[in-house]
Amino acid sequence: MNGPASPGSVLLEAIDLQCERGHRRLFEALSFRVQASQCMHIVGDNGAGKTSLLRILCGLLQPTAGEVRWSGRQIRQARDEYGADLVYVGHLNGVKDDLTAAENLRAWAAIAGLGVGGETIGQALELLAIDRFAHWRAAQLSQGQKRRIALARLTLAPAARVWILDEPFTALDWRGVEILNRLIERHIGKGGAVVLTTHQAWQPPVSVTRLQLGSEAAVAVPPG
């Protein structure tokens, strides 16, 4: 298993990424690194390719050129190990309507091979302030509550160092936003890395590196 990352170690590296979707070239020659304790905020207009970039980083989408490396290895060749080190929360919640909140988390953890017990699930739901709804079917929950179930996964895999979050604040109320900010802060503090996009006026709890998509040269601009 992967131990805590030493500060400065490169967790993810994008090399010369090019992405074409529907005959449009979204970005090309995009290279950057994500290190331990780094939070990268990907910004750009709608359609600039933010979601595509995140999916390429996860390995769900193949870039038309270039590669992504995780801990020095190509993710294509280290899929399962990378998957164990990664938690992805995308646009879709990945929540089954016919299962309760607790059942959803238990199923996800079991499928991921994480040996979590009922108590850990309970704690995860408590952290996201949806423990009251643990035994409600997801179909009966609001969008924001379903989003919280998806985000609760972040607390179930403490060994996963890389978080890739696509618009994680969608549908969250201000309390949910606070909870997620605290989670991100704690994760960064423990040496993890977060790559996220968010349209909302987000006040980051940590210093972020901004990556602008859609401009001529996509370059990582350090904050400040």
Added chain:
Amino acid sequence: MIQALVAVSRRDLLLAIRQRGDVANCLLFFVIVVTMVPLGVGPEKETLRAIAPGVIWVAALLSAILSLGRMFALDYADGTLEQILLSGQPLSLAVLGKIAAHWLVTGAPITALSFLLAAMFDMAAEPSATLAASLLLGTPSLSLIGAVGAALTLGLRGAGVLVTLLVLPLYVPVLVFGAGAVDASAAGLSPAAHLMLLGGMSLGAAALAPWAIAAALRISVE
């Protein structure tokens, strides 16, 4: 790793229980098709006994095709499929888990019901037993091969028709040997060769299909 396979199966079985209505759909279709045939063809026992294997097998086939729409499409639509892809566990095992659950909910009940339905066609005891055995050995192939089709057509428009076109030619050998086994048994010959071929096809499919399905899922999810 096997735990991940079991975890996927358990989740799918739990969902099947919660979505009873949709699941019962395919079984109901099977039962209705098979029950309607004697009504349409007439009560002539010789005819019924002759057509029974073919009718029951074709109904099983069609019912399997009907059930393919639910195999991956629901997980794809709500994002749980991509989570399975990113779970860090071998995808081919998760796929086997899904197919096992699918078979338990389609092929297994069909095999169990076949005794009852064979009685409706006035089949003798031995051909009935052979029918059940052929379904037991052949329906896993239907689930496995069907899953390949379902994975390849995931998210495409007109997926239903496409899956049928893709999968039906591959189902034909299963149908031929399945119905052939029962015919042989009814004629007093040994169905062993047919049954062994059916079993072999299922084993071969179990060995090869998961890789194909995993690759197809990765492409479909892009």
